[in-house]
């Protein structure tokens with residue numbers, strides 16, 4: 206797993222390898238200069254001793270000071286450049302990952318979004334991607350830095366005085382060991398923080414969507430309490446993490462000072478014995494100091510890696526989620542112009558993942574092109590499930606549903622879905638103009654086409670009363686439409702794409718019976734008739750359809766025209782009588 210995470214990181218970096226290589230080269234130059242500067246200081250200090258003894262001129266010192274200034278400035282400039290390059294790669298990877306996640310989410314079926322909450326997905330696409338960005342920028346920078354710092358500095362230190370160097374650096378492996386000891390704890394604590402953050406995002410998202418419900422049921426206090434509990438858990442998780450980190454970092458720092466003390470203590474004796482010059486000793490102090498940062502950085506990289514590891518897994522779990530509904534390699538193409546609109550189910554069954562009973566049980570039916578059929582039945586009888594199965598929003602078995610004689614699991618998904626306009630129970634509107642909402646399926650549709658479908662859905666007149674008519678923004682950032690207006694806007698959207706098959710899943714429930722019947726009869730007149738599947742509890746509108754299928758407990762229990770069904774003893778008759786009675790009592 207660890208290796209595969211590293212492979213993942215390498216894969217994220219691959220497209221930007223040139224920038225990574227330039228950054229690493231710059232770091233190499235910085236480190237080479239960092240090794241050369243103390244040598245120059247050593248020589249200068251040793252020269253200074255000679256100069257002081259012989260009272261010679263200070264020109265040599267002046268030259269060295271100017272040289273050191275120039276070198277330090279160049280080193281600073283290149284260091285800034287290397288950071289910009291390497292941190293820039295982190296930003297690029299962040300951009301790539303966000304693109305990939307969004308593209309992949311679009312490929313996944315609705316069932317995936319029922320399993321994974323929006324808050325959690327948003328969190329993965331933002332804070333987890335952010336962790337990976339930090340990990341990459343930081344890890345590349347610090348690994349290269351540590352490698353070059355040790356690779357170039359250590360040989361010189363050993364050359365100056367190997368005994369002193371080893372004694373001074375003896376503490377450094379313990380520094381890494383301590384970081385290692387803390388790393389597991391840091392990892393679980395980081396995971397806990399991320400989970401608490403997801404829970405909190407979920408609650409905010411849900412409460413903001415259901416704000417009216419909270420107010421109607423006067424549940425503000427309960428929601429406030431639930432939020433404060435989750436927030437408290439997040440705080441505790443963050444505090445635990447901070448505690449571990451704040452214990453670790455001073456420990457690392459303290460060990461660096463121990464190393465310096467060891468060097469000072471042993472160094473004085475070495476100078477007295479003459480085994481090292483003052484210049485050499487000074488250079489060693491600078492080198493030991495120089496190695497504190499890369500060593501500590503390596504320690505921090507380990508912890509950043511722990512944090513990033515969790516995030517890599519969380520992001521990868523989205524990217525590796527296999528879309529369950531997609532095109533087969535040899536998917537059949539069915540151009541829109543050729544679609545007649547004949548629908549057929551042959552022994553169609555469907556069980557929701559985790560459910561004990563079938564939502565659809567051995568359904569067989571045939572709907573001819575241009576027919577308007579109604580599907581009625583009690584609550585939970587499987588009507589919406591059937592509606593969702595037709596455009597393959599559910600993962601149904603092959604050989605059970607057919608469009609124009611083609612098994613829909615063998616058709617190209619894009620072709621199947623452009624042949625079927627589906628208006629779902631929940632009429633979702635985007636926060637944009639009413640015009641853009643209506644032409645969502647064909648964003649370049651001209652105004653007359655938009656108006657035509659609005660007229661068919663009987664919403665045109667009302668839109669003319671909106672503040673900016675068709676340009677009025679609706680939804681979260683605009684005006685609020687009534688339930689009936691939302692439904693008819695969603696219906697215009699379904700009608701605009703002019704698909705040969707139209708499925709209305711309780712899509713006119715907020716529209717009165719008369720208007721619903723008028724809309725339906727408008728759809729079933731004209732030369733190019735659509736196949737309409739009208740799922741509804743509105744019995745009088747359903748009665749106007751060519752044929753009616755009656756569903757109960759996932760099965761089709763009756764079918765025929767209204768005139769036939771209303772005569773038969775059975776579910777249809779009782780549903781019809783029940784509604785008539787309700788109308789009388791109203």
Ligand SMILES: Nc1ncnc2c1ncn2[C@@H]1O[C@H](COP(=O)(O)OP(=O)(O)OP(=O)(O)O)[C@@H](O)[C@H]1O
Nearest residue numbers: 319557560564582583584585586587588589590591
């Ligand atoms: N996502 C789901 N996961 C599990 N079970 C589900 C899911 N959606 C629906 N069901 C179950 O499948 C059965 C059929 O539901 P469906 O929504 O198709 O009924 P319906 O006839 O459209 O009901 P209504 O008239 O209330 O819209 C019900 O028992 C329902 O609880």
